[in-house]
Amino acid sequence: xKPSKKDFIAEAEEIIEELGSLVLELxxxxxPETLNSVFRSVHTMKGLSGLFGIKEVTDxxxxxxxxxxDLRLGKIEITGEIIDFILxxxxxxxxxxxxxxxxxxxxxxxxxVREIEKFRGVAGAxxxxxxxxxxxxxxxxxxxxxxxxxxxxxxxxGDGHGIYLLKTVFSLSDFAPQLEELIKRLKDTGxxxxxxxxxQGVPDGSIGFNLLLGASYPLENIKSRTLLSDVExxxxxxxxxxxxxxxxxxxxxxxxxxxxxTTVRVNIDKLDGILxxxxxxxxxxxxxxxxxxxxxxxxxxxxxxxDLYKISQSIDVKLRHLQHSVLDLRMxxxxxxxKKLAQVVRRYTREAGKEINLNIFGEDTxxxxxxxxEIIDPLVHLVRNxxxxxxxxxxxxxALGKDPQGNLTLKAFSRGxxxxxxxxxxxxxxDPDKVLQKAVEKKIISKxxxxxxxxxxxxIFAPGLSTKDxxxxxxxxxxxxxxxxxxxxxxxxxxxxxxxxxxxxKFILTxxxxxxIVKALITEVSKxxxxxxxxxxxxxxxxxxxxxxxxxxxEVIELRNEMLPLLRTSEAFDLEEDVRDEYYGVVVGVxxxxxxxxxxELIEQTEIVIKPLGEHLKxxxxxxxxxxxGKYEIVFVMDIDAMMDEAxxxxxxxxxxxxxxx
Amino acid sequence: xxxxxxxxxxxxxxxRLGDEVFALDISKVREVLDFTSITKVPRTPxxxxxxxxxxxxxxxxxxxxxxxxxxxxxxTVNTCIIIVEIYLDGETTILGALSDSVQEVIDLEPGQIExxxxxxxxxxxxxxxxxxxxxxxxxxxLDIDKVFSADELSIVKDTGEQASA
Numbered sequence: 001x002k003p004s005k006k007d008f009i010a011e012a013e014e015i016i017e018e019l020g021s022l023v024l025e026l027x028x029x030x031x032p033e034t035l036n037s038v039f040r041s042v043h044t045m046k047g048l049s050g051l052f053g054i055k056e057v058t059d060x061x062x063x064x065x066x067x068x069x070d071l072r073l074g075k076i077e078i079t080g081e082i083i084d085f086i087l088x089x090x091x092x093x094x095x096x097x098x099x100x101x102x103x104x105x106x107x108x109x110x111x112x113v114r115e116i117e118k119f120r121g122v123a124g125a126x127x128x129x130x131x132x133x134x135x136x137x138x139x140x141x142x143x144x145x146x147x148x149x150x151x152x153x154x155x156x157x158g159d160g161h162g163i164y165l166l167k168t169v170f171s172l173s174d175f176a177p178q179l180e181e182l183i184k185r186l187k188d189t190g191x192x193x194x195x196x197x198x199x200q201g202v203p204d205g206s207i208g209f210n211l212l213l214g215a216s217y218p219l220e221n222i223k224s225r226t227l228l229s230d231v232e233x234x235x236x237x238x239x240x241x242x243x244x245x246x247x248x249x250x251x252x253x254x255x256x257x258x259x260x261x262t263t264v265r266v267n268i269d270k271l272d273g274i275l276x277x278x279x280x281x282x283x284x285x286x287x288x289x290x291x292x293x294x295x296x297x298x299x300x301x302x303x304x305x306x307d308l309y310k311i312s313q314s315i316d317v318k319l320r321h322l323q324h325s326v327l328d329l330r331m332x333x334x335x336x337x338x339k340k341l342a343q344v345v346r347r348y349t350r351e352a353g354k355e356i357n358l359n360i361f362g363e364d365t366x367x368x369x370x371x372x373x374e375i376i377d378p379l380v381h382l383v384r385n386x387x388x389x390x391x392x393x394x395x396x397x398x399a400l401g402k403d404p405q406g407n408l409t410l411k412a413f414s415r416g417x418x419x420x421x422x423x424x425x426x427x428x429x430x431d432p433d434k435v436l437q438k439a440v441e442k443k444i445i446s447k448x449x450x451x452x453x454x455x456x457x458x459x460i461f462a463p464g465l466s467t468k469d470x471x472x473x474x475x476x477x478x479x480x481x482x483x484x485x486x487x488x489x490x491x492x493x494x495x496x497x498x499x500x501x502x503x504x505x506k507f508i509l510t511x512x513x514x515x516x517i518v519k520a521l522i523t524e525v526s527k528x529x530x531x532x533x534x535x536x537x538x539x540x541x542x543x544x545x546x547x548x549x550x551x552x553x554x555e556v557i558e559l560r561n562e563m564l565p566l567l568r569t570s571e572a573f574d575l576e577e578d579v580r581d582e583y584y585g586v587v588v589g590v591x592x593x594x595x596x597x598x599x600x601e602l603i604e605q606t607e608i609v610i611k612p613l614g615e616h617l618k619x620x621x622x623x624x625x626x627x628x629x630g631k632y633e634i635v636f637v638m639d640i641d642a643m644m645d646e647a648x649x650x651x652x653x654x655x656x657x658x659x660x661x662x
Numbered sequence: 663x664x665x666x667x668x669x670x671x672x673x674x675x676x677x678r679l680g681d682e683v684f685a686l687d688i689s690k691v692r693e694v695l696d697f698t699s700i701t702k703v704p705r706t707p708x709x710x711x712x713x714x715x716x717x718x719x720x721x722x723x724x725x726x727x728x729x730x731x732x733x734x735x736x737x738t739v740n741t742c743i744i745i746v747e748i749y750l751d752g753e754t755t756i757l758g759a760l761s762d763s764v765q766e767v768i769d770l771e772p773g774q775i776e777x778x779x780x781x782x783x784x785x786x787x788x789x790x791x792x793x794x795x796x797x798x799x800x801x802x803x804l805d806i807d808k809v810f811s812a813d814e815l816s817i818v819k820d821t822g823e824q825a826s827a
Binding site for chain 2: 276279280528573574575611612613614615616617620621622623625626628633634635636
């Protein structure tokens with residue numbers, strides 16, 4: 001069984017289960033909310049099966065949905081037969097899903113669909129008989145009823161209920177609780193169709209309510225049940241007519257109650273809890289190693305010390321295995337995300353009246369469920385932008401000598417500890433001149449500022465630039481790119497752009513595979529330790545202090561014939577610089593936006609669990625959290641994106657230095 | 663009823679900062695730890711001494727001496743970290759408070775507690791729930807939620823007010 005199918009079955013069965021209980025609820029007691037829930041569930045089923053291309057389920061769900069819609073809008077009245085009919089169709093749906101699960105051929109549903117249509121026809125025809133004007137209910141009441149109330153009135157008439165008008169008078173001072181109590185009491189008797197306030201024949205200081213009640217009890221019972229004397233019978237109740245359209249129950253096959261899915265859905269918090277425990281166990285293991293080492297140092301290679309060491313090693317292996325299994329549980333393939341995106345592409349392509357050829361690569365690439373949930377919105381955003389503003393219309397493309405059909409490529413692949421997602425179009429690309437012009441107009445940058453091409457293009461992520469009116473002018477990327485960037489960075493990722501005016505754009509999203517455990521490089525600056533997530537690191541190098549040059553007040557270094565701006569980590573954290581001859585550079589960044597963080601030492605590469613600093617310390621600049629390493633020592637995790645911003649913003653050195661003495 | 667709003671006999675944990683004795687409602691105290699190494703968080707004011715690892719949780723530690731305008735807490739054998747539960751923006755968070763030494767747990771009846779004096783302490787009046795008296799010595803009962811409120815712990819260094827206070 002392919003994983004995608006497993007997922008479909010797990011979800012479909014959940015819906016069927018929910019549907020079953022909802023319809024039963026409906027059978028016991030009708031409520032419009034329940035009916036709406038049933039409608040939504042069937043709708044979800046239709047969407048789900050459509051996504052997985054299981055046509056039979058889609059078709060049947062579609063018809064069922066239409067039927068439910070008729071019920072919802074009151075075109076058809078709810079009767080026991082209809083409930084049975086819906087239940088039998090849910091059974092058919094369940095059968096279909098079982099067939100999918102067992103890889104059997106799927107039954108043809110065209111007959112069932114026809115049945116539903118027929119039923120809709122029969123039931124719909126009945127509706128004409130119950131026009132309200134002929135019921136004998138006074139025109140003065142009928143004309144104040146809302147459409148919904150009218151529908152409920154019809155529904156009650158259809159069920160053969162009696163319609164009663166209860167006249168009540170309450171004192172103005174406390175009518176609200178009294179009325180509420182009465183309404184509660186009425187629930188056991190019948191359905192309250194409408195509550196109509198009235199002032200006719202009511203003494204001063206009082207308020208009257210005419211309550212329209214649908215109930216199956218005769219007048220005397222109504223009076224005794226409601227404890228009201230002023231009850232007018234508008235329509236007397238009758239026994240419900242036994243209209244029996246072709247019963248379907250006989251046709252429905254025996255449905256096995258055993259569920260076919262072998263998957264379990266687990267709340268991600270539970271997995272996090274397990275990971276946390278594993279992490280603590282790992283720290284305990286480090287303690288064991290330390291004890292065995294100390295034993296060896298004090299007593300030589302005593303057999304017990306060696307045994308202890310060996311055991312701690314095997315515990316380590318098992319723990320890592322366990323950790324990876326739990327991490328693996330959190331992984332979902334990209335196919336989920338891509339399928340949703342494909343739908344979006346289809347929809348927007350149609351709306352935009354363009355022709356777009358969608359290419360998808362790397363559906364099997366896996367990513368943490370939590371991240372998958374978080375990135376879907378930014379991805380939809382980027383895809384929409386490509387369709388709306390990137391890819392030109394058919395005519396424009398032909399005029400430009402391009403293939404009239406636009407190309408949109410979605411690609412996901414893993415690289416080391418990260419997942420890279422690329423969204424590429426062959427549309428108009430981004431015009432740096434227009435971006436610059438807009439940015440100056442919006443006062444995001446001043447006219448005097450000199451920016452290189454990259455810096456200009458990255459301005460599209462600046463908040464404020466991407467306003468709606470800006471969209472059409474900046475040939476493309478517009479609405480909320482800052483939000484896209486913010487979301488990706490909050491997940492510990494990066495957004496990069498490669499674009500060529502006229503040739504198209506490529507957005508490159510680099511994300512960690514999981515948020516639970518991060519591989520990081522532990523570094524030391526001014527005797528303090530900091531962790532840098534490996535996903536952010538491109539390379540590391542050693543340099544001497546003589547090789548640092550200064551350009552326009554910024555420290556840079558030449559690395560393979562390219563100028564790399566440097567950021568003194570000690571300065572970013574207001575630490576006293578530890579002056580030395582040799583430093584380590586850690587190159588972080590994405591695409592052409594890179595910076596070298598200056599470190600004193602590189603300690604080790606290790607796996608860390610990032611913990612939040614808590615309410616009190618949540619807004620510390622350039623720190624995204626803390627992690628503990630082996631010896632119960634806390635290291636802070638660098639917020640690389642904030643560090644980059646720090647590096648690229650013109651930081652007034654004097655200003656921050658002065659505060660240190662406070 | 664009295665001016666302090668304290669109406670029941672409550673247990674308090676007393677501790678010393680310099681020569682002065684302070685007290686905390688015992689229900690706010692989760693545990694008391696020996697002094698351990700505290701990791702300083704960059705770009706935070708001086709009274710924010712750093713964070714410790716408390717069974718897998720990152721817990722900030724505040725130097726109460728600095729917070730109350732005394733000199734920095736020295737590390738001695740008696741130095742303790744009192745782990746308190748703070749009610750902050752509708753949520754309970756944990757925080758460590760450095761003290762020179764932890765004394766004892768005492769019972770104080772409402773009658774033994776007087777309202778905070780308007781003058782004569784270096785503490786802001788709103789930090790003080792009341793003044794208890796025991797064996798001839800005054801005990802300053804702290805309103806720990808106020809002392810460690812978000813505003814008071816504002817970690818933006820630029821405001822510098824608390825650090826230099």
